[in-house]
Amino acid sequence: MEIIRKVDELKSALSAAKAAGKSVGLVPTMGALHAGHVSLIDRARSENDVVVVSVFVNPTQFNNPEDLRTYPRTEEADCAKLEAAGVDYAFIPTVEEMYPQPDTRVFDLGPVADVMEGKMRPGHFNGVAQVVSKLFAMVEPTRAYFGEKDFQQIAVIRRMVELEGFDLEIVPCPIKREDDGLALSSRNVRLNPEQRAIAPKIHKVLAESVGWAPEASVETVKTRVVDDINAYPGMEVEYYEIVNGYDMQPISDWSETDYAVGCVTVNVGDVRLIDNIKYTTK
Numbered sequence: 001m002e003i004i005r006k007v008d009e010l011k012s013a014l015s016a017a018k019a020a021g022k023s024v025g026l027v028p029t030m031g032a033l034h035a036g037h038v039s040l041i042d043r044a045r046s047e048n049d050v051v052v053v054s055v056f057v058n059p060t061q062f063n064n065p066e067d068l069r070t071y072p073r074t075e076e077a078d079c080a081k082l083e084a085a086g087v088d089y090a091f092i093p094t095v096e097e098m099y100p101q102p103d104t105r106v107f108d109l110g111p112v113a114d115v116m117e118g119k120m121r122p123g124h125f126n127g128v129a130q131v132v133s134k135l136f137a138m139v140e141p142t143r144a145y146f147g148e149k150d151f152q153q154i155a156v157i158r159r160m161v162e163l164e165g166f167d168l169e170i171v172p173c174p175i176k177r178e179d180d181g182l183a184l185s186s187r188n189v190r191l192n193p194e195q196r197a198i199a200p201k202i203h204k205v206l207a208e209s210v211g212w213a214p215e216a217s218v219e220t221v222k223t224r225v226v227d228d229i230n231a232y233p234g235m236e237v238e239y240y241e242i243v244n245g246y247d248m249q250p251i252s253d254w255s256e257t258d259y260a261v262g263c264v265t266v267n268v269g270d271v272r273l274i275d276n277i278k279y280t281t282k
């Protein structure tokens, strides 16, 4: 595996593969890699000739400076995992390399970015669109891989791809969970032992709620999910929305879509965890 820190070097490393007609899979990450990331890399490895993983804690997507400061940074361990997963190129730029000038672009992300994370974290999705569009322009991947834990993010990235006219396939990959159900997240390392013990209840309640629908109304399911999670000490639901999985818009009746997805953000102490569950499948 080659570690690349400069954009020019990344482009020239990939040019030979591109000229030879090879497919390139990109897995964008912010590092602190775990088995969820490795599952994206495995998928990329199985579908492409060349695999690039970017490791970059993108400052423009953090609307909270403390969150940016405390975001885990574990480059050495990350590189060992990337090497073991058979990655060809680890792209690990500095902030100056990614943003030689401040990125002032404002993307018209539309309704998919107005709700849930977009509402709670103003500017977050614009920052995601900025960095991912830069990565797509640098790598020109055949396919790019994103975890479904960040369910809304995938819709936002699809919208950015449409706006910018990138010619690539976005590949959503299923959430990876610990044995006790907790969705894998780089933020999990910040949970103290008591918080770690209680955090799997998020998935437990979501999974139970699938059995309440469709007999219980959307509103009833939402209220019960919030109440049941909040009943656990130290957990506070920031929002729970049941949305149409195609356009991220909240639904009020199950009949509105054949793809209803419940999306939750829970503050466990000062650790913000997100998760989701599908009520109906495509």
Ligand code: PAF
Pocket (backbone or CB within 6 Å): 028, 029, 030, 056, 058, 061, 128, 131, 132, 150, 153
């Ligand atoms: O999902 C993430 O880790 C980040 O939002 C991403 C897509 C790597 C952009 O910084």
